[in-house]
Amino acid sequence: MKRQLIAAVGVAAMVVGVAACGSSSKKDDNAGGSYNGKTVTMWLMSGSAPQTWQDGVKQAFEAQYPGAKLNIQIQQWDGIGQKVNTGLSDGSVDVLEVGNTQTAGYASTGGLLDLTSDKADLGGNDWAANLNASSVLDGKQYAAPWYFTNRVVIYNKQLWTKAGITAAPTTLDEFYGDLDKLKASGVANPIYLPGQEWYTYFGLLSGEGGQIAVQQNGKWTGNLESPEAKDAFATYQKLQSYSAAPKDKDEATPQQGPLFAKGDVGSIIGLGWEAPAPKDMPADNVGFFPIPGKTADKPSGVFLGGSNLAVAQDSKNADLAKGLLKIALSDKFEGMMASTGLIPNKPSLDSLATTPFAQAAMKGSAVGATTPNLANWANVENPPAPIKEFMTAVLQGADYDSTAKKYDGQITDLLNQKQ
Known part of the structure; x- marks a missing residue:
């Protein structure tokens, strides 16, 4: 798995x-x-x-x-x-x-x-x-x-209870409030979210009704400059601010699942196999909820x-x-x-x-999406992985608009390479 x-x-x-x-x-x-x-x-x-x-x-x-x-x-x-x-x-x-x-x-x-x-x-x-x-x-x-x-929030029930949280959040604002409570209770990583976890960012973007790339005049172009992409990144950046995870690494460097299993991380956004096995953490101490959306009636979009x-x-x-x-x-x-x-x-x-x-x-x-169904999409995921580089740059203080324009150019070139 x-x-x-x-x-x-x-x-x-x-x-x-x-x-x-x-x-x-x-x-x-x-x-x-x-x-x-x-x-x-x-x-x-x-x-x-x-x-x-x-x-x-x-x-x-x-x-x-x-x-x-x-x-x-x-x-x-x-x-x-x-x-x-x-x-x-x-x-x-x-x-x-x-x-x-x-x-x-x-x-x-x-x-x-x-x-x-x-x-x-x-x-x-x-x-x-x-x-x-x-x-x-x-x-x-x-x-x-x-x-x-798809990814969900996997959380440590024991830490959440100790922080006075009695129910899983159903909106992003509630989620931010819970992360504040975890931080106030002394949890160093209310959420462990490395800077290059682009699958979560992709989901947030799809939840905004946006796309990572669009077709214009018969040509596929990067779409990080769009208002939806900027709004989604603002959400990602706020979530990442609750994390001590590095801004220049992804969720597999190191694997976030074993880090969560140590018991001192409040939550991660991950896949089922990343939840601790019962031998590493009691099953009744591990909880799951969908990544909250802006309103309680609709969770965030996710990468499928x-x-x-x-x-x-x-x-x-x-x-x-x-x-x-x-x-x-x-x-x-x-x-x-x-x-x-x-x-x-x-x-x-x-x-x-x-x-x-x-x-x-x-x-x-139900509100999930997949990457553009293009033969050349592999070029975008392949190192140097411009989406990851873009995310790190902005999280480290680069101007969003100019950085998005730079990396949209790279994505556009990669999507239109001849096979």
Whole structure:
């Protein structure tokens, strides 16, 4: 899970061009109704699907397609970009998991099968629109949304109680007030929020109704100069002022989860895997609530990280691969993912996500967003990561407007580079 969630929001930078080996998919030859000798290879990333999910999908697939075999292979995120490129080119994979920020890159170079005509059969009419957005490129469906997650406030109940706080905040003003109380009670880090946690900033921006980049006259441009981006950063800057975390580091340098588990940090904004395990902190001492918005009726926007499932353009078993997708995306198996605390691809299954983290995350996911669905978005996330540099510069005292203009120029150049 930990590796998956990091990769789903960051590893897109490793996506490089994939040259499709053919112009159309190869269809199954199901002579006599037998699938004997056919094997569908599915690549899943380490930490994504529980073993019970894998076993159940394999059993259901092989029962529905007698004679066919499902070969699930677990891949590691390190070096996955090049491995996927090779697999899509040489036909060694049929169905694969791709992070939602990776999908456009693979689709744009011809590596993924167009599933537009199959969307309804796969259950797509019920998919949440904001979750499905990363699976669509230029109006065509190149993948299917599988599961998602987003950040919430994870807090130390013991410290909050000691500071006289009796209920979780529902507005930003209440949140600021609670952080003031934590600070007054002697907590050095009422919230641990490093300066480069751009996923939280992205969520705040989406909550303002803004976008990190926009299309103007057929060209994508950075949008940090917009009023919405400036307002969102003001919120981020105020939250960060309650933190002793460095302004030039992100949430993984060092990992914020272990820091929180030490017991002297009031709160973090994090993913489910960043909450302490019971052996490190009693479960009843860890609380969760959605990042508050300006009003109690609407939480802050959030970045939606997660994974999609896609079929390789040059799969030799395209029809079987689509059949596997239909099984994997069924309510039974989507519900199984939801029960582990993840957000399923359709709202009708939300009630199955019953963990405290999932219940808090679910509220934010309804107003969540993903990064621009562009093949070149990876260039922006790739070091030197202009959004992170921008955030550090402003937090360290640089003028917002001139700094935003500088980094908008960098983002614009990166988004319009030729592949």
